[in-house]
Amino acid sequence: MKPISVAIAQLDFTVGAIRSNTATIVDCLAQQSDADIVVFPELAITGYPPEDLLFRADFDEQVGHALQQIADAAEKQVAVVGHPQRVGNELFNSVSVLHRGTCLARYHKQRLPQYGVFDEQRYFIPGHEPCVFSWQGHQIGLLICEDLWHPEPLQRTVQLDVDWVIAINASPFEVDKHQQRLHVLQQRVHESGCPIVYVNNCGGQDELVFDGHSLVMDSTGELVAEFPHCQPCCEKVQISASGITADKKLSAPRQSDAYEFQRLEEVRQALVLSIRDYVRKNGFKGVTLGLSGGIDSGLTIALAAEALGADKIHAVMMPFRYTSKMSLDDAEQQAKVLGVKYDVIAIEPIYESFMQQLAPQLDGHSRDVTEENLQARSRGVLLMALSNKTGSLVLTTGNKSELAVGYCTLYGDMCGGFAPIKDVPKTMVFALARHMNATAGTEVIPTRVIERPPSAELAPDQTDQDSLPDYDTLDKIIHLYVEQDWNPTAIVDAGFSRADVLRVVRLIDINEYKRRQGAVGPKITSRNFSKDRRYPITNHYRYELERQLTAEESHEKN
Ligand SMILES: Nc1ncnc2c1ncn2[C@@H]1O[C@H](COP(=O)(O)OP(=O)(O)OC[C@H]2O[C@@H]([n+]3cccc(C(=O)O)c3)[C@H](O)[C@@H]2O)[C@@H](O)[C@H]1O
Ligand SMILES: Nc1ncnc2c1ncn2[C@@H]1O[C@H](COP(=O)(O)OP(=O)(O)OP(=O)(O)O)[C@@H](O)[C@H]1O
Numbered sequence: 001m002k003p004i005s006v007a008i009a010q011l012d013f014t015v016g017a018i019r020s021n022t023a024t025i026v027d028c029l030a031q032q033s034d035a036d037i038v039v040f041p042e043l044a045i046t047g048y049p050p051e052d053l054l055f056r057a058d059f060d061e062q063v064g065h066a067l068q069q070i071a072d073a074a075e076k077q078v079a080v081v082g083h084p085q086r087v088g089n090e091l092f093n094s095v096s097v098l099h100r101g102t103c104l105a106r107y108h109k110q111r112l113p114q115y116g117v118f119d120e121q122r123y124f125i126p127g128h129e130p131c132v133f134s135w136q137g138h139q140i141g142l143l144i145c146e147d148l149w150h151p152e153p154l155q156r157t158v159q160l161d162v163d164w165v166i167a168i169n170a171s172p173f174e175v176d177k178h179q180q181r182l183h184v185l186q187q188r189v190h191e192s193g194c195p196i197v198y199v200n201n202c203g204g205q206d207e208l209v210f211d212g213h214s215l216v217m218d219s220t221g222e223l224v225a226e227f228p229h230c231q232p233c234c235e236k237v238q239i240s241a242s243g244i245t246a247d248k249k250l251s252a253p254r255q256s257d258a259y260e261f262q263r264l265e266e267v268r269q270a271l272v273l274s275i276r277d278y279v280r281k282n283g284f285k286g287v288t289l290g291l292s293g294g295i296d297s298g299l300t301i302a303l304a305a306e307a308l309g310a311d312k313i314h315a316v317m318m319p320f321r322y323t324s325k326m327s328l329d330d331a332e333q334q335a336k337v338l339g340v341k342y343d344v345i346a347i348e349p350i351y352e353s354f355m356q357q358l359a360p361q362l363d364g365h366s367r368d369v370t371e372e373n374l375q376a377r378s379r380g381v382l383l384m385a386l387s388n389k390t391g392s393l394v395l396t397t398g399n400k401s402e403l404a405v406g407y408c409t410l411y412g413d414m415c416g417g418f419a420p421i422k423d424v425p426k427t428m429v430f431a432l433a434r435h436m437n438a439t440a441g442t443e444v445i446p447t448r449v450i451e452r453p454p455s456a457e458l459a460p461d462q463t464d465q466d467s468l469p470d471y472d473t474l475d476k477i478i479h480l481y482v483e484q485d486w487n488p489t490a491i492v493d494a495g496f497s498r499a500d501v502l503r504v505v506r507l508i509d510i511n512e513y514k515r516r517q518g519a520v521g522p523k524i525t526s527r528n529f530s531k532d533r534r535y536p537i538t539n540h541y542r543y544e545l546e547r548q549l550t551a552e553e554s555h556e557k558n
């Protein structure tokens, strides 16, 4: 078996951009003319996930033209490319091996994921046959993403006598996902003894972040090549009878003490890629956000500055009578350190005007959250006006903990088109802010912003902890209830106070309507509030859960 050179094209493919994705593939083939095989990710031609675009007949036609163009361009090498393939009335999620105008082999994905963020059974039907092609003396199997997460597809492929397999992927990021992938691939290799070349997509697509991190595993389960996290790139590996070598160096093995650092670094890079790609792919000139001197907007602006560059960012401080001098100073200082455009627009006259106009209707009502929400809404209106006028995208700054319990104002601080930290729990917001400062070597987020007690500053001397349990407790309860589906009683049994669990679970349940209206933002946890968790808004099961907890409480008291 003569050595073979395989280029791993861990590139960014935009959903729906069939022409430019095809151009990317054709350019890459030209650049990799000395490779024997160039491998592109799952559904590279259409981008992943194309969702209901797949219902369009014209979409199919364009994919057909693209395949021919790529086959014609694969003059010196073979191109292994993912695409949807219609056969009669049936649509498959497929991979084709293209060379000199023809298709040498085609495989249809057998395991179609229908859980979490995935919805493939809405569109595709499963294939049933393994596929192996022969190139320069190598017998090479083909698999697509979810196929690898089950033993059978690879087991059936190796029965056809293969030397190694190519698996093309569109595998989205979440915390510890790379470890999960390594574990799954090692299992597959141990079951089959078959080396795997794993090629992942790399780019942001609405709430998904494809983090690349492609890899090559040899027949003993050793990782012989690992590609970067969240960086599009294309590099070659050499595969021969005696093993696999890579031009790409392995990154240093993870030390346990560096584990937390690495984890935060991966999240940071995923959030940065997500902001950059959302802004770029949707044609915005830059972003605008309210900078309050608090940690949520402080972290969001630091991530945005890294993603887009300071010249693309407009920060607006919008003080009211409850805004402290510390907030004003910290916001200004952060804007200065980052070098972004910074304006101060007072909301006092706007708020007063609302109150004056509403006076007859509000007469006789005591002050409540209405007045607080008017402050947040005045800011939202200003930011949207700036967005309309300048063509910049408003970033909304809510974190996962706030969105979970509805601690945010509809059409107020929820105003905006993209929510970069919506899946980041508040405890991780603090950790990420410290991490950003440590890696930047300077205070991109002023330390005082990180250390002061969080406050919405919507009422005098207000802090978040006046109305919520401490964030450590809150995040743990949210994690168990939302990400782990624990019953509230089990959460109490795990050591949390019944009052806290009752309050938090109730708030999570009644605020589904708010989250449903919130802006899109990147998934980084095992379950985000969007595609991953689809709860009904009108939901009376919540009364069952509440009844259960209150009944247990009164039983305990008696
Ligand atoms: N099931 C349902 N389906 C559809 N709509 C529903 C609904 N239930 C209420 N609504 C509507 O939603 C309204 C209530 O929502 P909304 O107007 O947002 O107001 P609301 O949730 O009552 O108040 C906002 C909360 O967020 C806190 N907050 C606000 C701003 C910033 C921060 C911060 O962390 O800095 C915190 C604030 O202290 C307060 O606790 C109702 O008046 C009603 O119009
Ligand atoms: N004075 C302000 N000027 C500009 N924007 C503001 C102001 N107050 C609030 N906002 C906007 O509303 C968002 C929500 O406010 P909130 O107080 O929850 O967040 P934060 O101030 O960033 O962080 P924290 O909750 O930790 O104080 C802010 O992130 C910011 O975008």
Ligand SMILES: NC(=O)CC[C@H](N)C(=O)O
Binding pocket: 042, 113, 118, 144, 145, 146, 147, 149, 169, 170, 171, 172
């Ligand atoms: N596109 C897919 O089939 C993705 C599913 C897979 N389990 C992953 O996230 O890696």
